[in-house]
Amino acid sequence: MTTLCIRQGRVIDPENHIDVICDVWIENGHISHMGHIEEVADQEINATHCVVCPGLIDMHVHLREPGEEWKEDIESASKSAVAGGVTSMCCMPNTTPCLDHAGVVHQILNRAKEVGLCRIFPIGAVSRQLKGKEITEMRDLSKAGAVAFSDDGLPIWHAGTMRKALEYASSFGYLIIQHAEEFELTKDGAINEGIVSSMLGLKGMPNEGEDCMVARDIMLTELTGGRYHVAHISSARSIEMVRHAQEKGLSVSAEAAPHHFALTELELLNFNTNAKMNPPLRTEADRMAVVKGLRDGSIAVIASDHAPHHEDDKCCTLDCAAFGIVGLETLLPVSLELVHQGHLSMSEVVAKLTSNPAKLLGLDVGTLGLGKKADIVIFNPSEDWMLDSKKLRSKSKNTPWDGKIMRGTVHYTLLGGEVVYQKEVSS
């Protein structure tokens, strides 16, 4: 039997309403007990001044494997994840081949097991080849290990396909995750439609591109009794609609990406292609609406939308550049800004990164309950570090925070009681 003890950290486990300074004892990879522990373990970790909480769950990650391994692969994404305190990630289906059949799900799960750093939970495709027309064999995908369904990268565009997907999924309780975008309104757009797009002379993507899709989908959720989740919600009116749907008792949920509550379209004023993403950075009013949604619970989850791109796809003009940023290593410090700025409590932020996504997806992780797998992150919430994009573990370096000071440093990440990441001690 191997034992490990984490000493004197601030232990936060939202699922069990725990927020207390104590020791955590781990036996054979599982959480065994908490409190003041006299016994000495085989391995001891000092967590003074640190938060000890469940390993983070990032429910929105683009792994790029299979098909675009020059941007990222399962190994590099896993290294990036654990450096960011993430021990479980859900991967989106827009790979090549895409996750529309069980074989690809098996392939990803096998590769994740070989790498062995981070748990990976695949999201299956809603439509065959992500073409938005025929729905996939969701039951087969689920049996193979898919935990939810989405066409992310693309919207589930046709209303008829969305209706069928919600109807079919509702019989099994599957969650349908939507990248809410009406292409007819956003076509050729590079950034948010508004004052910045006018100043830069670029075609914009209006909030209505997101709002129309969310409105339609909420109606279809009501019609079908399905479970609907808005990915990377960014528009004030969409958030209002989600809140209203929840008040009506519909099974509607949403996630926000850190860039949408930390940044606005003003980042684009210097033509920074690393601030180009989809949905785009929007106005201060939208940013504050995301913060409000996180505060009042309408937005239950924070997820990175980690979208690695090669330099070649970003070293070009704004209208040509690819959409997306890497996010696994900035997910925690940018989310902690919500605590430092007094918007949310530490426990609330931890819940949005652990127990809330676990509950939504039915995953048996995201808590420090006794007997549970010891997936744990230990971080100092007030320790600063400077982000040097060249040092990111991800193969891609497309981040808008290059050179910025990040507050919140991961010291250890544990997966099933094994240390899979440890902060380097600077000499």
Ligand SMILES: [Zn+2]
């Ligand atoms: Zn998306």
